[in-house]
Amino acid sequence: MKNLLVVLFVGLSASLFAQDRTVAGETFPAKLDVKGTQLVFNGAGLREKYTLDLYVAALYLPKQTTDANKVISGNEIQAINIKIVSNKVTREKFNETVKEGFEKVTEGKATSAQISKFQGYFSAPIKDGDDIQIIYKPGKGTAVIINGSYKGLVEGLEFKKALFSIWLGSKPADSGLKNEMLGKA
Numbered sequence: 001m002k003n004l005l006v007v008l009f010v011g012l013s014a015s016l017f018a019q020d021r022t023v024a025g026e027t028f029p030a031k032l033d034v035k036g037t038q039l040v041f042n043g044a045g046l047r048e049k050y051t052l053d054l055y056v057a058a059l060y061l062p063k064q065t066t067d068a069n070k071v072i073s074g075n076e077i078q079a080i081n082i083k084i085v086s087n088k089v090t091r092e093k094f095n096e097t098v099k100e101g102f103e104k105v106t107e108g109k110a111t112s113a114q115i116s117k118f119q120g121y122f123s124a125p126i127k128d129g130d131d132i133q134i135i136y137k138p139g140k141g142t143a144v145i146i147n148g149s150y151k152g153l154v155e156g157l158e159f160k161k162a163l164f165s166i167w168l169g170s171k172p173a174d175s176g177l178k179n180e181m182l183g184k185a
Helices: 002-017 068-073 093-105 112-120 157-168 175-181
Strands: 022-024 026-028 032-035 037-049 052-061 078-084 131-137 141-146 147-155
Touching: 022 037, 022 052, 022 068, 026 037, 026 078, 026 147, 032 068, 032 078, 037 175, 052 157, 052 175, 078 093, 078 157, 093 112, 093 157, 112 147, 112 157, 131 157
Parallel strands: none
Antiparallel strands: 022 026, 032 037, 037 052, 052 078, 078 131, 131 141, 141 147
16 A cells, blocks of 8 residues: 555656646746657746846756756757747847847857857747747757747857857846746746
8 A cells, every 4th residue: 555655646746747837927848859859847937128028938958957057068959948928029129139148148159150040040020929949959059940930050069058158158138037947946
């Protein structure tokens, strides 16, 4: 009987931990399947600016961690899922913010050609409700998928380090969001 209770508790605990996560009204899966590789939800948070809610971003990793440097330097499959929650986020503002973010990063290195290529994936209007996935694949690069449509890939680990540093680096766009994505808040 005691063993049965342990088995039931472990099974129930596993199912509770595998539940979707809702952050700022946006739901993220507990696990993200990237071509057969399972990534786990690490954390998520709301990006605000001037009291406006802009987007919710979630970090997915092979194994949970609170160590930003481990995530940034990691040469393993990782993903950031961004859900736009405001019509104030436009293509122009998004690309300008990305450009500013790359200027501030201290980790990794992104060439101007790589930044332009990345920004080119955001040529269509961005609107409230858009779902953006940024997925790093070792040996390949950083893929961009918008609303389920593959846009392209920017090669190189150093680019990924710089890109992920926009959210998780020593000078992040939003330190509160950084802590939430790292599961610290």
